[in-house]
Structures are given as C-alpha cells and as structure tokens.
Amino acid sequence: MSAGPDAKVLRDGLAWFVRLRWIAGGSILLGAVLLRGMLDSVRPALFTAIGILAYNAVFQWGLTSGKWKIKSAAHCQIVLDWAALTFLAYLSGGAASPLIAFYIFHVIIVSVLLDPPEYLAQTTLAVGVVLWLGRHPDSSTAIPWQDWSVEFLNLNIPLSYLVILFTFYTVSYLSGRMGQLLKNREIELEAANRQLEHNDREKTRFLLTAAHSLKSPLSTVESLIVSLLHTDSASFTGDTRTVLERSVHRLQSLSHIVKDLLDLASAREQKMDLAEPFPLGEAALQSIEKLKTVAAAKNIRVNLDAPEHGALIHGIREDWQRVFDNLIENAVKYSPLNSEVEVTITDDTETAECFVQDHGIGIPEKELPR
Secondary structure: OOOOHHHHHHHHHHHHHHHHHHHHHHHHHHHHHHOOOOOOOOHHHHHHHHHHHHHHHHHHHHHHHOOOOHHHHHHHHHHHHHHHHHHHHHHOOHHHOHHHHHHHHHHHHHHHHOOHHHHHHHHHHHHHHHHHHHHOOOOOOOOOHHHOEEEEOOEEEEHHHHHHHHHHHHHHHHHHHHHHHHHHHHHHHHHHHHHHHHHHHHHHHHHHHHHHHHHHHHHHHHHHHHHHHHHOHHHOOHHHHHHHHHHHHHHHHHHHHHHHHHHHHHHHHOOOOOOEEEEHHHHHHHHHHHOHHHHHHOOOEEEEEOOOOOOEEEEOHHHHHHHHHHHHHHHHHHOOOOOEEEEEEEEOOOOEEEEEEOOOOOOOHHHOOO
C-alpha cells in the first residue's frame, strides 16, 4: 500500500515506537524476574511483559508487510500501550506508582504522531485512566515502594525515588530523540526544496536557451525566403511561389510560438535570481553572429564598436540577449540592400549606453510619441 508524505512520517514514527516497545517489554520481563523473591507473585507482570512483546511482534510484522492501514495501526498500538501501562501502574501502587510519569511520555508521543482531534481524544482517554487509578490506589499485589531502599554512597535512597529518576531521564532522552528525528526530517525537506529550486532554475534556463536557439534559425529561413521572393520574383511563379508564401506563413506561426515560449520563460525568470555580471559586448556579439546569415542575404554588414572588456554590467544575460536580438534583427530587416548597421556600446564607471543605427526608412515623426 502506497503512502503519502504524512503517512510516511507516521510509519517512521510507529517503527521507532516499535523499537522502544521491545526495550520496554524486555525491561518489564527482566524486572519481574529480579523481583520474584520480593513479591508474592510476579505472574501478572510476566504475563503483561509477554503480552507487550507479543503484540509488538504483530505490529512490527504489519509495518514491515505494509498491509495494514497506518492510522488504524497507530490507534490500536496506542490503546494497547495505555492498557498495559495502566495494568502495570495498578500492580505497582495505582495512582501512587512512579510509572504514572510514563503517561506523560505517551502523551508526548501521541501528540507528535497524530492529528489534533486524534491526540486530544487519546489524551482524554489517558486522563480518564489516571483518574480511575486515583480511585483504586492499592491492589493486593502492589509493590511496597515505601519499604524498599538502595544504599548508595552511604545514603539510603528509596526505590521509588530511583524509579522516578529513571522515568524522568527516560522521558527526557526519548523526547529529545523525537525532537532530533523531527529536526532531521526538517533538514531533509529543506534539502529537497533546494533541489527542486535548482531543477526549476535549470528548466527555466533550458527553456530560454531552446527558445533562443529556435528563434534565430526560423528568422534566418524566413528572411531568406522573403528576400528570394522580393529580389527574384520573376523566377518564382505559380505553385512554387504559393509554396514559398505558405512556408513564410508557417514560419511566422512558429516564430509566434517561440515568442510565447520566451515570454513564459521570462515570467518564470523574474521569480528567480538569475542576475550575474557579464560583458554587454558579448551579448551584442552573439546576436550579430546569430543574425549573420540574415544580414548576408541582403549584403548588409553589421559592425560592433564596444570597449575592450565589453562593458561589464550586472543583470540577466538572456534578457539583454533578447534586447539585442530584437534591435539588430529589426535594423537588418528594415535596412536597404548593400548597407550597414552600426552597434555601439559605451561605458564609464557607473553607466553603459547602447546604440543601434541602421539606414532604413526610419519611423515617421508623428509616430515617435507612441
């Protein structure tokens, strides 16, 4: 059975809980054996330990096989743990038993593993059990904690104090361990998020590169066909001319699709920090190289005048590449045959300026305000 992220976290938590239960069951079994000469009967504790180990083995099998519903398994384990703990607390003094502190530990685990309505219901169950123990403070097999003590460094330490001390340190260790597990999970999620951001950045860069790589050949082929149709129109008549004109329309449609790709990549790019230092002259030179075939078809020479180091600026290289592509392509497109296009870049300590000059028809003066 597949599990989502929340189910996986719950499954990992229950697997850790199963490992703890092996230790708890073994400790109870060992304690019952050590106390067999001090109590009238240790059978209830032995049977409880065996029961804990038995149902823990069943739950471990269920988690390993993956055949159980993870939420149902979680609630079933917690309820059985409440029952075992309650029986042990009843045997060891009821509400006066030092094992009462373990209810706090179980409440902590339940609150980490389950959702709010579920852990509140389980906590209410625990409160009810503790209140019940308060009404049954003694049992016929209760351990006489107040009568037992241990000599340590010339001190007579009541056994109940040692049990409480052990309980507190156990709760402290296990709570810290759970916190560490949660911290490790947070670190894993942060690493996964960084990887996703890196992958998204790479996809955006690939989209930009692919769109640019498609744009120039399409523009080149379109310009060559248009140039042929205009310069040697007498040679292309009838079906041949129709096919060429239809090809131009198809190329224009593809160019629009490529433009949409560039717009999409630009929108994604704006959400990322892709800015970096780069020579502005390099971007201009790359555009000139890409459009060299288009310019050659009209016998147009594109000249670049830029500083030796290319006017270093801080920005997004792909954005400036698109700016030069559009400016130089339009300059070549609207320039007459056998002319020149001048690309000039100047810079000082704070600013850089770019000029693209052609010898075309220009923009009518009345259209300039637009």
